[in-house]
Amino acid sequence: MSQEKILLTGGSGYVGSHSCVALCEAGYQPVIFDNFSNSSPKILDRLEQITKTKITLVEGDILNFNQIVNVFQQHNIKAVMHFAGCKAVDDSVKNPLKYYRSNVSGSINIIDAMKVSGVDVFIFSSSATIFGDLNVNPISESATFSPKNPYGKTKLFVEEIIADLFGSGCFSNLAALRYFNPVGAHHSGLIGEDPKGVPQNLMPYLAQVAVGRLSKLEIFGRDYPTKDGTGVRDYIHVMDVADAHVATLDYLLSNGGYLPINLGTGNGVSVLELIRTFEKASGHSIPWSFGPRRKGDAAEYYADPSLAKKKLGWSAKRNLDTMCSDMWRWQSENPHGY
Ligand code: NAD
Numbered sequence: 001m002s003q004e005k006i007l008l009t010g011g012s013g014y015v016g017s018h019s020c021v022a023l024c025e026a027g028y029q030p031v032i033f034d035n036f037s038n039s040s041p042k043i044l045d046r047l048e049q050i051t052k053t054k055i056t057l058v059e060g061d062i063l064n065f066n067q068i069v070n071v072f073q074q075h076n077i078k079a080v081m082h083f084a085g086c087k088a089v090d091d092s093v094k095n096p097l098k099y100y101r102s103n104v105s106g107s108i109n110i111i112d113a114m115k116v117s118g119v120d121v122f123i124f125s126s127s128a129t130i131f132g133d134l135n136v137n138p139i140s141e142s143a144t145f146s147p148k149n150p151y152g153k154t155k156l157f158v159e160e161i162i163a164d165l166f167g168s169g170c171f172s173n174l175a176a177l178r179y180f181n182p183v184g185a186h187h188s189g190l191i192g193e194d195p196k197g198v199p200q201n202l203m204p205y206l207a208q209v210a211v212g213r214l215s216k217l218e219i220f221g222r223d224y225p226t227k228d229g230t231g232v233r234d235y236i237h238v239m240d241v242a243d244a245h246v247a248t249l250d251y252l253l254s255n256g257g258y259l260p261i262n263l264g265t266g267n268g269v270s271v272l273e274l275i276r277t278f279e280k281a282s283g284h285s286i287p288w289s290f291g292p293r294r295k296g297d298a299a300e301y302y303a304d305p306s307l308a309k310k311k312l313g314w315s316a317k318r319n320l321d322t323m324c325s326d327m328w329r330w331q332s333e334n335p336h337g338y
């Protein structure tokens with residue numbers, strides 16, 4: 001069991017908090033750095049209940065270089081998992097500069113602070129949005145990049161920066177994990193996704209309809225060239241995503257290298273299929289109606305997960321029923337989030 005300290009920027013957010021749990025289980029010591037712009041410090045109690053460990057949480061902003069360097073000075077950090085950033089696609093179209101600042105400048109700050117502090121293991125939260133609307137499935141790591149919005153472009157730009165850093169020899173342990181659609185929650189029901197305002201994504205929207213916070217789901221489009229006309233995505237349990245972070249960290253600490261990796265299950269699930277599975281898991285029927293397509297939506301995409309399996313020995317273990325039942329436990333026990 002390792003006791004290495006791992007810095008989690010954005011570690012009180014959705015994916016970061018679940019990764020914090022997985023890291024503790026694997027014997028690492030997480031140090032969370034977050035400005036709570038999209039999360040709450042209340043999560044600390046929940047994380048400590050689950051992990052039965054004291055977790056360090058530092059309030060700070062990735063746009064503040066000195067704050068980051070201070071964390072490296074105060075803690076003997078071995079590696080960084082960089083989750084912090086803004087993630088709403090629509091908002092990125094309206095406010096591109098906010099996204100370039102937080103996601104690109106923020107990432108450069110982190111990497112720069114790592115360089116001056118002698119830390120050289122970096123795992124970046126990238127996204128399947130870097131591939132855009134390809135219509136070539138399953139999507140492997142060699143698929144063409146074609147992000148369709150500023151959010152997706154920020155993820156691709158940071159990936160390119162990472163590739164250049166590896167090429168320069170300045171850093172030798174780097175990964176970019178392209179998440180497909182993380183959903184669900186830790187099985188304890190103590191932590192989960194807690195979006196501010198009306199959810200933009202399907203699963204948290206569905207859960208809020210089931211719990212009675214929202215009245216009805218609108219399905220965006222019924223005439224896609226998919227199995228039932230509705231959009232198809234690769235939903236992956238957030239704890240599987242968290243486990244993939246630990247597997248990536250273990251790999252980099254033992255082998256080094258540069259790993260751009262797609263994280264999905266390899267299964268395409270339609271909106272209607274997800275609704276039916278969620279209804280079964282929650283015991284609630286979900287009122288829904290068809291509406292027009294959402295602008296910029298791809299018809300269908302799902303990952304080719306074979307490289308993750310080959311390189312990391314990792315593959316997703318939790319099925320769609322578990323994603324829905326864990327999501328429902330979190331939502332029904334915390335109807336208004338934290
Ligand atoms: P989240 O919003 O729940 O978590 C991000 C965390 O970063 C929040 O706690 C927020 O307070 C913090 N943060 C934001 N700006 C910050 C700043 N300037 N300084 C310090 N902290 C800051 O998001 P998430 O769903 O956990 O996503 C984590 C990462 O994964 C993001 O980079 C996101 O783009 C990426 N990603 C998420 C998904 C998804 O569906 N959840 C899919 C693909 C990629």
Ligand code: UDP
Pocket residue numbers: 181200201202203205217218219220221230231232233271294297
């Ligand atoms: N979707 C929907 N209604 C909603 C939200 C999403 O029909 O209120 C559909 C969306 O068109 C897509 C799928 O659900 O086909 C997943 O959308 P989400 O925003 O969760 O993920 P993304 O499209 O970013 O992969």
